[in-house]
Amino acid sequence: MSERTDLLLSFADDELVLGWRNSEWTGIAPFLEEDVAFSSIAQNEIGHARALYDLAAAELGTTADELAFDRAPDEYRCAALVQLRRLEWARTIARHWLYETADEIRLAALKESDDPEIAGIAAKMDREEAYHRMHAGMWVDRLLASEEGRRRLNEAVDDLWPYALGVLADEFRPELRRRAEERFDRDLPDVEAVPRGVHEAELAELWKEMTMVRRSAPAGAQW
Amino acid sequence: MVTTEDVWAALAEVPDPEIPDISLVDLGVIKSVSVDGERVRVEFTPTFLGCPALEHMQLEMTAAIERAGGQPQIDVVLDDSWSTDRITPEGREKLRLAGFAPPAPRPVGKLELVQLQHGFSCPYCGSKDTRLDNLFGPTPCRSIRYCESCRQPFEQFKTI
Numbered sequence: 001m002s003e004r005t006d007l008l009l010s011f012a013d014d015e016l017v018l019g020w021r022n023s024e025w026t027g028i029a030p031f032l033e034e035d036v037a038f039s040s041i042a043q044n045e046i047g048h049a050r051a052l053y054d055l056a057a058a059e060l061g062t063t064a065d066e067l068a069f070d071r072a073p074d075e076y077r078c079a080a081l082v083q084l085r086r087l088e089w090a091r092t093i094a095r096h097w098l099y100e101t102a103d104e105i106r107l108a109a110l111k112e113s114d115d116p117e118i119a120g121i122a123a124k125m126d127r128e129e130a131y132h133r134m135h136a137g138m139w140v141d142r143l144l145a146s147e148e149g150r151r152r153l154n155e156a157v158d159d160l161w162p163y164a165l166g167v168l169a170d171e172f173r174p175e176l177r178r179r180a181e182e183r184f185d186r187d188l189p190d191v192e193a194v195p196r197g198v199h200e201a202e203l204a205e206l207w208k209e210m211t212m213v214r215r216s217a218p219a220g221a222q223w
Numbered sequence: 224m225v226t227t228e229d230v231w232a233a234l235a236e237v238p239d240p241e242i243p244d245i246s247l248v249d250l251g252v253i254k255s256v257s258v259d260g261e262r263v264r265v266e267f268t269p270t271f272l273g274c275p276a277l278e279h280m281q282l283e284m285t286a287a288i289e290r291a292g293g294q295p296q297i298d299v300v301l302d303d304s305w306s307t308d309r310i311t312p313e314g315r316e317k318l319r320l321a322g323f324a325p326p327a328p329r330p331v332g333k334l335e336l337v338q339l340q341h342g343f344s345c346p347y348c349g350s351k352d353t354r355l356d357n358l359f360g361p362t363p364c365r366s367i368r369y370c371e372s373c374r375q376p377f378e379q380f381k382t383i
Contacts, residue, residue: 033357036367040359047273047363051301120302127303127383128271128363134336135358 004115005056006077009067010196011106012052013078014167016068017203018099019045020210024086041132048125055117069214073199073207080194081163083203087156093143094156097136098164101179103129105172140183157184165193225293230256230263233291237283240276241362244321247280251309254300263293268305271363271383307382319346324353324368324379334382345370346377353377 022042029035053064060067081099086092107129110122143149157180164180165173173193181188234256235248247253254266265284269277281297288295307326310318315325324346330338340355350372357367358381365378 033359033367036357036361037359040363043273043275044271044363045273047271051272054301117301120300123303124272124301124305127306128273130334130383131358131381134334134339138336138358 002059004118005059008052008056008059008118010077010079012049012056012067013076014082014099014103015045015052016049017076017078017206018082019043019049020206021082021084021086025092030089037135041135044128044132048128051121051125055121065214069211073204076199076203076207077196078203079163079167079196080198080200081160081167083200083206084160084163085202085206090143090149090152091156091160093136093139094153094160095164096132097140097183098157098160098176098180099167100129100133100136101183102164102167102172102176104133105175105179106168109172144184154184154186158189161188162191162194165191166195166198225258225261225263225288225291227256227258229291230258230265230288230293233287234265234284237280237287240279240283241364242318242321242323245310245314245317247284249311249314249317251311251314252280252305254304258293261292261294262296263288264296264298266298266300268300268302268309270305272301273363307380310380318380322346322377323365324377326380326382329382339366339382343368343379345373345375347375348373 019042022038022045025038026035026042029038049068050064053067057063057067081095084095087095104126107122107126111119111126113119113122140153143153161180165176168176177188231248231253234253235246237247239245239247239250250270252268252270254268255264257264265288267281267284277299281299284297285295306329308329310326318325324343327338327343336358339358341353342351343353344351345353345368348370350370352371353368354371355366356369356376360367360378364381364383366381367376368379369376
């Protein structure tokens with residue numbers, strides 16, 4: 001597998017799995033606006049996954065659906081951060097902000113890629129992701145504004161920090177640290193990143209749910 | 224023999240599947256049309272990557288070009304050449320008449336939340352006393368706003 005395909009699959013798996021995790025708030029978010037917001041963000045992320053899988057599929061001679069749903073759980077390359085099951089609200093917001101910030105750093109680099117397909121799709125995704133970043137930033141402001149919110153958010157950021165570092169390649173991690181320390185106005189722990197390729201038990205459970213319909217349908221079913 | 228003008232005219236009759244008041248030409252998603260004999264090539268730029276209407280749009284374009292006498296080939300362009308600035312002035316007016324606030328023009332620099340919060344006209348009463356209620360709405364391309372003057376919630380096309 002080429003380095004290009006590896007990169008596309010890693011990125012697509014992040015967006016697909018996080019899209020599923022975000023959709024877990026559909027119907028049960030704290031209030032209606034957030035129900036709509038997380039559902040819409042989920043839809044965007046899964047749309048991004050599909051576009052990235054399409055590029056990888058063209059190279060591998062397969063289809064986006066096969067890449068998304070026909071691999072075994074241990075073949076997914078997503079970061080451990082997105083695998084964690086629906087988290088309580090402050091942790092959801094911490095993950096949201098950490099992922100979107102890491103994603104902004106990754107997209108900025110991909111927009112400069114020599115590969116016109118990758119640069120083009122990264123630029124298009126970035127336009128949509130701007131809304132995710134505004135949404136995450138708005139919630140961080142809101143939680144930091146109260147003592148309880150600040151305590152919960154800070155605890156969540158500390159717990160998720162090794163996972164957040166694992167979203168990015170080594171070279172980009174100092175930039176994520178710089179932005180996070182500036183945003184939360186404190187030093188973050190010096191820890192080892194949870195590397196990409198580590199599979200949390202929660203991923204296998206998610207995979208069962210995510211692929212259930214496809215596995216139960218007769219081979220070659222058209223939707 | 225089908226001409227480039229025929230194809231543009233045919234595509235101007237294809238409604239957006241989710242906001243049928245405007246056409247795909249109004250929406251600015253047709254990047255180019257080229258005609259070679261009966262063969263028609265259209266470059267199509269999706270709006271949002273997660274938009275569920277994209278495949279439907281392609282089917283409708285194919286049917287419209289076939290009705291005009293051409294053999295269509297629709298190429299999807301996955302770069303960032305579409306933005307809401309591509310919606311035509313006619314398209315913006317049709318959106319407003321349908322009860323959707325048209326998107327704000329893209330700023331030169333980074334799009335910030337504060338630029339979206341206040342100052343957009345209500346498509347019903349025209350008041351600028353409106354606020355952003357939710358960045359996200361019923362489809363990926365829309366936000367929800369509220370008019371403090373006529374107390375009407377309304378949707379706004381997101382600026383991307």
